[in-house]
Amino acid sequence: MNTRAGEKRFLSSWQIVEFVVGIAPQTRLQAFIWNVPTPFWRSGPSNGVKFVGISYMKSTYLESGFRLALEYQQVNQYVTFDLLNSSSVIIMTITSTGYLKLIDSDEGLKQWKLFWVAKKSLCENYGTCGPFWVCSKNGSPICQCLKGFVPKSNEEWSRGYWSNGCVRKTELFLTTT
Incomplete structure (x- = not known):
């Protein structure tokens, strides 16, 4: 290039x-x-x-x-x-x-x-699991949310569509001083 x-x-x-x-x-x-x-x-x-x-x-x-x-x-x-x-x-x-x-x-x-x-496993596909995830080629399902996170869409997640990833269970609270 x-x-x-x-x-x-x-x-x-x-x-x-x-x-x-x-x-x-x-x-x-x-x-x-x-x-x-x-x-x-x-x-x-x-x-x-x-x-x-x-x-x-x-x-x-x-x-x-x-x-x-x-x-x-x-x-x-x-x-x-x-x-x-x-x-x-x-x-x-x-x-x-x-x-x-x-x-x-x-x-x-x-x-x-x-x-x-x-590309030996689905985990190597670009964007398979989306944000805030861990991919394990031997896992079932292969995508798991990080601790403190949940699937963004349970419906999509249950169908094996993980690319929308995970979101925080609880929102962060920012304080201003």
């Missing part, structure tokens, strides 16, 4: 171009999958070395194969993927259902295997 010129490049699903993946300049650089035009998944912000929301990414690119590169003054922003094993081949795809996948093959193995996938 070139922020000065407004140029953006995306990886898109080739079957049905509903899902695209790219980077977006938020307060800090983030990778997004959009179900055009709605955000569907995000990597979490970068700390200049990695995306903090991707548990696979380590603090140095040599540990994971990813390297985050930011040009000075953040005019050009991009993500690179470096191969640790020069005999490997990596393919990055975005499926028509919104899954970003890295598939690799070692020349000696002669077979492909799933290396990494973005």
Whole structure:
């Protein structure tokens, strides 16, 4: 992405171009999958070395194969993927259902295997539970309100629609002096 010129490049699903993946300049650089035009998944912000929301990414690119590169003054922003094993081949795809996948093959193995996938659970969907929630991929339901909060709409919550989130049980009282 070139922020000065407004140029953006995306990886898109080739079957049905509903899902695209790219980077977006938020307060800090983030990778997004959009179900055009709605955000569907995000990597979490970068700390200049990695995306903090991707548990696979380590603090140095040599540990994971990813390297985050930011040009000075953040005019050009991009993500690179470096191969640790020069005999490997990596393919990055975005499926028509919104899954970003890295598939690799070692020349000696002669077979492909799933290396990494973005969006392993519903908790990784952008905005699944809404504000003031905790998402547990093993929970039932997966979205739970934080202590002191209740679902904004019990009817929606009971139908499994959690994106409106939670609200305080009791309002805060502000005093002026």
